[in-house]
Every structure is written in structure tokens, then in C-alpha cells.
Amino acid sequence: MTEDLHRMELDRVPTGIAGLDLVLQGGLLKGGVYIVQGVPGAGKTILANQMCFTHVAGGGRAAYVTLLAESHTRMLQHLRPLAFFDESVIPERLYYISAFKTLEEEGLKGLLDLLRREIRGHRASLLVLDGLVAAEDTAVSDREFKKFVHEVQMHAAMNECTVLLLTTGGAGPVRAEHTMVDGLIELDDRLFEVRNERSLQVRKFRGSGALRGRHAFRITLDGLVVFPRFEALFATPSAPDRASRNRVQSGVDGLDALIEGGLVEATTNVVMGPTGIGKTTFGLHFLARCSAAEPGLMLGFYETPARLRLKATALGINLEGLEARGALEILWQAQGETVLDELAHRLRDAVRRRGVRRLFVDGLGAFIESAVHPERISRFFSVLSNELRALGVTAVYTLESRDIIGPTLEVPITGISSLAESLFALRYVEVQARTRRLLSVVKIRDSGFDPALHEFEITGRGVRIVGRFAGYEGMLRGYAEAPNAPPPEPTGAPKRRPRQE
Incomplete structure (x- = not known):
């Protein structure tokens, strides 16, 4: 029958x-x-x-x-x-x-x-x-x-x-x-x-x-x-999810020590912060660890491949060498009238074509702006993240916050905590009339991490975690103050030296 x-x-x-x-x-x-x-x-x-x-x-x-x-x-x-x-x-x-x-x-x-x-x-x-x-x-x-x-x-x-x-x-x-x-x-x-x-x-x-x-x-x-609408086609991931406790090196000097050895393998990780804080630089360090065993992919919207290569060279990262060896591919999408599902399919096709294990997307805001139906965004990213995890991809995304200095970091995606295993917040803080950069590990699911605020700097050798930012209060408000510190001297015209006779 x-x-x-x-x-x-x-x-x-x-x-x-x-x-x-x-x-x-x-x-x-x-x-x-x-x-x-x-x-x-x-x-x-x-x-x-x-x-x-x-x-x-x-x-x-x-x-x-x-x-x-x-x-x-x-x-x-x-x-x-x-x-x-x-x-x-x-x-x-x-x-x-x-x-x-x-x-x-x-x-x-x-x-x-x-x-x-x-x-x-x-x-x-x-x-x-x-x-x-x-x-x-x-x-x-x-x-x-x-x-x-x-x-x-x-x-x-x-x-x-x-x-x-x-x-x-x-x-x-x-x-x-x-x-x-x-x-x-x-x-x-x-x-x-x-x-x-x-x-x-x-x-x-x-x-x-x-x-x-x-x-x-x-x-x-x-x-x-x-x-095809991504949520419909991949409502069930194309491969079974294989959870792992393995760690993937972030490539950032001093960061892995704060997060028990690195990013958890096959997870979604978001680096969030204001413009100019160093989000792309963090991602370039992550890509610098690409190899034949861990092929990498970058999807960017804001800087052309030529500018990214130049930027990486200034940080001591040889993207061109990685590309020449086949360890890295750079996809660039100009921010025009792109279609949300077109971006997702292009990304997934590139991941499958090369067996990508390290993915850097700079940044999530371009996906959001491509959506003609904003109410889709949470479901869309949930399905995209599940599919990439099932394919064994460790993904790092950048997400730009609105305020450069201030007490709040507004997340433009509802439920970002449920979509990402790790969330890193980068901030500017004003200390004695100069800005300094801070990193805080907001969450890492099912893993321990150092919750302290850490200062980092960007030099000719890239990003370096300097150490804990101690001795100040009010840092998350954007204006750090030292307890019991004397008031700053008033700004005014310099005092004249007495006239010599």
C-alpha cells in the first residue's frame, strides 16, 4: 500500500x-x-x-x-x-x-x-x-x-x-x-x-x-x-545544535582572562557601545585569530574592505595575509535599500560555502534599518542566531548605542538578552577633563566572568585591557569622581607674574 x-x-x-x-x-x-x-x-x-x-x-x-x-x-x-x-x-x-x-x-x-x-x-x-x-x-x-x-x-x-x-x-x-x-x-x-x-x-x-x-x-x-522569509525557512535549524563548553580566543589582549579563557564556542556575542569607542577594532582582533582550522568571515556595512585593511594594518593585523591564505573572507554591503532576508541568506550562504567558524558582523544596526517590518526583528535575529549556532559558528556582532556619554545604554532590539549568550558594553567616562574607555562584561550565559569595570586603550598594537578601573565613583553615569578629592581649580586667565624692577 x-x-x-x-x-x-x-x-x-x-x-x-x-x-x-x-x-x-x-x-x-x-x-x-x-x-x-x-x-x-x-x-x-x-x-x-x-x-x-x-x-x-x-x-x-x-x-x-x-x-x-x-x-x-x-x-x-x-x-x-x-x-x-x-x-x-x-x-x-x-x-x-x-x-x-x-x-x-x-x-x-x-x-x-x-x-x-x-x-x-x-x-x-x-x-x-x-x-x-x-x-x-x-x-x-x-x-x-x-x-x-x-x-x-x-x-x-x-x-x-x-x-x-x-x-x-x-x-x-x-x-x-x-x-x-x-x-x-x-x-x-x-x-x-x-x-x-x-x-x-x-x-x-x-x-x-x-x-x-x-x-x-x-x-x-x-x-x-x-x-524566502528567514523565520519561515529556518524555524527549525538546518542542523542539530551541538552545545559545547570549548572556548574560542577573542584575540583581545587581556580580555580572555576576564571571561574564563575566551568566548564560548558556537555562541552569539554582542559588543555594544557608542561611536568611535572601538567596537570594530574588537572585531578585527577576533578575526586576527582566523586560520585554516577556524575560517573567518566579516560582513561589514560602514567601511569598505580597502579601508578595513588599512585600519587593520595600523593595528598590526594583517587581514590581506589572512585573505590570501583563504582563512578570511570579507563581504561588504553598501547601506542602500537592502532587503533584510537578502542579507540573511547572503550571510548564511557564505558561512556554509567556506565552513566558517569565526564570524564578525559590523553591525546589527544595518540589519534593523533594512527591515520594512520592524516588528520582525526579534524573531528574525532569534532564528538567525539559532541557525548560526547549529552550523558551529562563533559570532561577534557590534551594536551602536545612541549616547556617547551618559548613564544609559539603550538597546534597539527587544529581548537582546535572550538572543545573545554574551554582552560586552564599551563606554566613555570623563575623568579630570579627559575621556577614558571602559569595558564591562554585562553577561555570559552559563559561565563565570569578572564583573568589575576595566579600562582599555587602543594603541598602535591594538586593544589592550589596562586593568580594573578603581578609585572612582559614578563611572556608569559617564562622569567619574574620586571620593574626597579636592575640588578642581577654577578655569580662568593665567596669573601674571610680578613685574621685575
């Missing part, structure tokens, strides 16, 4: 679109009929054509039938710059045909006959009907249109031809054709204040599961690239 059920499972037809097959958990089902709907300009035509070209490149045959769409010549001109476009497959394996005249003169029956001839005559295993709304407008009744959709389903199943029906529309009342087809994929392009973000949602997928919710996508020179 089990073998019979296995044989009854339908074969998959991959879309060939990066990320979309992950959302669809393998692709569309062979012989299924799917509606692809969306607002004008959302990307329906590119999606369908990209799937056609990818399908024929894999040995299939496809027919693209248009009703009220742009002319084929114009459409192909727009597609030519895209990487998937291959003119050599037209018209032998990918055939374009206009059915508008047939629809006008012969109605839905004539259109159905044309589709049947195209499927059989070209032995098409994939068919696209671009402009379903025109067919619906031609129908004399809802019943006739339902019958048309039903007939299309019958011919698709009989000939094992997967069919895409493209139409304009968005979220709204459920229509009859939505209940009849095997799946409904909705594309959207929304404005969030001053920026747009495209998204895709599988609203229905009969006979299979799919990742729920909206998933961001871009239209690039490679075509559509879909970024």
Missing part, C-alpha cells in the same frame, strides 16, 4: 527561479494549473518567461500565449538583457503565439481549441496564458468562464502540461477561478514610506505544502531572485 501511494505522488516541475522552489518546497506539480496574479509592474511577465527559458534549458518544451499583453517583439526586446534569455531556443522549443484575434472572433471555445492544439502540436510540457483577465471579460457568464478554466485543467492533466495563468489583481474577494485552480501565487510591490519592496505570497498550493507568508524578491539582470 505504501508503494502504491508513493507511485501516486505527482512529479515536480522546478521553476528554476532562485529561492522560489524553496518557497514551493520543490517546484510546481506536473500537470497543475496555477494563477499568477499581481499589480502592474510586479514582475509576472518576467517570472513566466524566466520559468519558460529555464524549463526548455532543462530539456522541456514551452508555449507562451498572449492575449492583451505587449507585442512579442517588444517583450523579447525587454527580456534580451536578462541572463536567462536564449534566443536560440525560439521558436523550436519555446513558441510565442498571440491569441487575441482568436478570442475576439471565436470566444472562449476558440481560445480553448487553440490552447489544446498548442499543447499537443508543440508537445509543450509548460504553457503560459498571459492575460487571463481578457478571457474573463469575454465570457458571457461566470458559468462559461468556470467551464473554460475547468477545460484547461482537464487538458493540462491529460497531457501532463503545467499551466500558468497570468492576470492582474491583488488581495481581495475570492474569485471562482481561485477555488478551481491548483495554486495561486500573488506578486506585490508595496511602498513603505519612501522605499518600495517587492514580495511574493503563495496563497494556495493544492497537493503540497509551501512556506507561508510574504517573501521578498528582487528583479535583477539574472531575473527574479526570491529570498
Whole structure:
């Protein structure tokens, strides 16, 4: 009985679109009929054509039938710059045909006959009907249109031809054709204040599961690239978590002695502090310990790789040498209109590609600013941290606090304590009219640490923990005072020396 059920499972037809097959958990089902709907300009035509070209490149045959769409010549001109476009497959394996005249003169029956001839005559295993709304407008009744959709389903199943029906529309009342087809994929392009973000949602997928919710996508020179929502795709980490008590050296002179030998392996660690305090420098020291056994990765947003290499050299850290040996890779992402899930997938792909064990992300604020839905941030970072831990990555993130000097350190992420095993706070403190740098270990989960405030300095050899900052009060307010210290001398004009006679 089990073998019979296995044989009854339908074969998959991959879309060939990066990320979309992950959302669809393998692709569309062979012989299924799917509606692809969306607002004008959302990307329906590119999606369908990209799937056609990818399908024929894999040995299939496809027919693209248009009703009220742009002319084929114009459409192909727009597609030519895209990487998937291959003119050599037209018209032998990918055939374009206009059915508008047939629809006008012969109605839905004539259109159905044309589709049947195209499927059989070209032995098409994939068919696209671009402009379903025109067919619906031609129908004399809802019943006739339902019958048309039903007939299309019958011919698709009989000939094992997967069919895409493209139409304009968005979220709204459920229509009859939505209940009849095997799946409904909705594309959207929304404005969030001053920026747009495209998204895709599988609203229905009969006979299979799919990742729920909206998933961001871009239209690039490679075509559509879909970024499955990270919380949905990795709700369960891709590998079992293996907790460890091993320690990873921080690379900062004097820091490991404060935290029982180093950072706990495969954990998330946050270095927080105001601008200029030395957060990036801490991260560079962490990367300086990369090796063939502990490959490293840096994802940065604020300083280009060239500037980082120069900065590291001034600290006595040879990033270029580490890169040349293959021990380190630097990824740089300019802070433009980046997509939150795109960053996460790019980061994870780089980690898996090189088996990264040391990760430095400078800084978390860029992820926060990339989110068009800020309420996602806590869940997003929780899932990202869990996935990186499961991959055996010891991660160090920087997080910038708002105030340069003051009594509070505001964390812009709700629940940061539950997301990170370790939290290091860097502060400025004013002592006798000069600023000094302090480090405090706020927490290290399941480990002991020295809770005292420690002064550190940055020299030509990098960061060095000087020692405990004792003998002063009020340091966490930003202004240190020595108990019973005499009041400072008033500032004024220097005293004149008596005139010599």
C-alpha cells in the first residue's frame, strides 16, 4: 500500500527561479494549473518567461500565449538583457503565439481549441496564458468562464502540461477561478514610506505544502531572485545544535582572562557601545585569530574592505595575509535599500560555502534599518542566531548605542538578552577633563566572568585591557569622581607674574 501511494505522488516541475522552489518546497506539480496574479509592474511577465527559458534549458518544451499583453517583439526586446534569455531556443522549443484575434472572433471555445492544439502540436510540457483577465471579460457568464478554466485543467492533466495563468489583481474577494485552480501565487510591490519592496505570497498550493507568508524578491539582470522569509525557512535549524563548553580566543589582549579563557564556542556575542569607542577594532582582533582550522568571515556595512585593511594594518593585523591564505573572507554591503532576508541568506550562504567558524558582523544596526517590518526583528535575529549556532559558528556582532556619554545604554532590539549568550558594553567616562574607555562584561550565559569595570586603550598594537578601573565613583553615569578629592581649580586667565624692577 505504501508503494502504491508513493507511485501516486505527482512529479515536480522546478521553476528554476532562485529561492522560489524553496518557497514551493520543490517546484510546481506536473500537470497543475496555477494563477499568477499581481499589480502592474510586479514582475509576472518576467517570472513566466524566466520559468519558460529555464524549463526548455532543462530539456522541456514551452508555449507562451498572449492575449492583451505587449507585442512579442517588444517583450523579447525587454527580456534580451536578462541572463536567462536564449534566443536560440525560439521558436523550436519555446513558441510565442498571440491569441487575441482568436478570442475576439471565436470566444472562449476558440481560445480553448487553440490552447489544446498548442499543447499537443508543440508537445509543450509548460504553457503560459498571459492575460487571463481578457478571457474573463469575454465570457458571457461566470458559468462559461468556470467551464473554460475547468477545460484547461482537464487538458493540462491529460497531457501532463503545467499551466500558468497570468492576470492582474491583488488581495481581495475570492474569485471562482481561485477555488478551481491548483495554486495561486500573488506578486506585490508595496511602498513603505519612501522605499518600495517587492514580495511574493503563495496563497494556495493544492497537493503540497509551501512556506507561508510574504517573501521578498528582487528583479535583477539574472531575473527574479526570491529570498524566502528567514523565520519561515529556518524555524527549525538546518542542523542539530551541538552545545559545547570549548572556548574560542577573542584575540583581545587581556580580555580572555576576564571571561574564563575566551568566548564560548558556537555562541552569539554582542559588543555594544557608542561611536568611535572601538567596537570594530574588537572585531578585527577576533578575526586576527582566523586560520585554516577556524575560517573567518566579516560582513561589514560602514567601511569598505580597502579601508578595513588599512585600519587593520595600523593595528598590526594583517587581514590581506589572512585573505590570501583563504582563512578570511570579507563581504561588504553598501547601506542602500537592502532587503533584510537578502542579507540573511547572503550571510548564511557564505558561512556554509567556506565552513566558517569565526564570524564578525559590523553591525546589527544595518540589519534593523533594512527591515520594512520592524516588528520582525526579534524573531528574525532569534532564528538567525539559532541557525548560526547549529552550523558551529562563533559570532561577534557590534551594536551602536545612541549616547556617547551618559548613564544609559539603550538597546534597539527587544529581548537582546535572550538572543545573545554574551554582552560586552564599551563606554566613555570623563575623568579630570579627559575621556577614558571602559569595558564591562554585562553577561555570559552559563559561565563565570569578572564583573568589575576595566579600562582599555587602543594603541598602535591594538586593544589592550589596562586593568580594573578603581578609585572612582559614578563611572556608569559617564562622569567619574574620586571620593574626597579636592575640588578642581577654577578655569580662568593665567596669573601674571610680578613685574621685575
